[in-house]
Amino acid sequence: MMEFWGLFYFVWTVLCYFFAKKLFIRTGKLYCSPIITVPLLSIGLILLLQHSFQDYYRYTQYLVAMLGPITVAFAIPVYRYRAMIRKHFKVLIISSSASMLVGVLSSWLLASLLNLDEIVKNSLLARSISIPFALVLTEKIGGSISLIPLFTVITGLVGMLFGDLLLLWMRYKHRIAHGAAFGNAAHAMGIARARQRHPEEGVIASLSMIISGIIMVLFAPAVIALIRHI
Known part of the structure; x- marks a missing residue:
């Protein structure tokens, strides 16, 4: 079950990012930026499902590893x-x-x-x-x-x-x-x-x-x- 939720949050984060990016490009508003909307939506979902940060971080940690090449x-x-x-x-x-x-x-x-x-x-x-x-x-x-x-x-x-x-x-x-x-x-x-x-x-x-x-x-x-x- 933990594997499922780890994969779920990975897919969720990626989809939220692309959604937020489109919204930000369309509106041009800073509060629609992915760096704001994605964490807020993810935190809300984690609280709603009563999961821990470790459940979320299980696979999304690989997204953090991409920061080096991005830099x-x-x-x-x-x-x-x-x-x-x-x-x-x-x-x-x-x-x-x-x-x-x-x-x-x-x-x-x-x-x-x-x-x-x-x-x-x-x-x-x-x-x-x-x-x-x-x-x-x-x-x-x-x-x-x-x-x-x-x-x-x-x-x-x-x-x-x-x-x-x-x-x-x-x-x-x-x-x-x-x-x-x-x-x-x-x-x-x-x-x-x-x-x-x-x-x-x-x-x-x-x-x-x-x-x-x-x-x-x-x-x-x-x-x-x-x-x-x-």
Whole structure:
């Protein structure tokens, strides 16, 4: 019976995604985005059937494994705009480094103030990068493989929903800056939103997300170890 429900939820998730994607393309509304509608529908169904998350995750975990190749696919539009990237590469490196440092410090401070458990605190530290990078990082710093996808999705969702309002409030109109902001703050969901705004913003967001992920995986463990001793 468990095999049946595992397969059922796999098919359900895929069908919900295509339905939500068509709805999103037709309406253009952010609240119709698959990243919002599919989880809500799935959670509702799980509660209705009184199943556990493990029932849902039995086969849908293979969809999560596809995130790695999908992240690599972001390199295609990056390659097409390589001249623009070379021109702004130093700025993007600096902005991504600053963004990741602020993300780690703010997460650590907030988790410390709220007196969260160590494993929750460590998981929060990796929430500012896309899930493939975050999963690698959380293993190095002692986080939870189960919690990090949740924290990462929430971070991306908030950035996607409120990024436009924040950029409008700042009144700074520069496509490079906007793309970097979406890529660093909201990773994959930010890229989706940046591409809707302008192709150049989408490319910069893609590159910023990749740079941020590499920086976090390489240097975050040392930075986190230093913070713990302060």
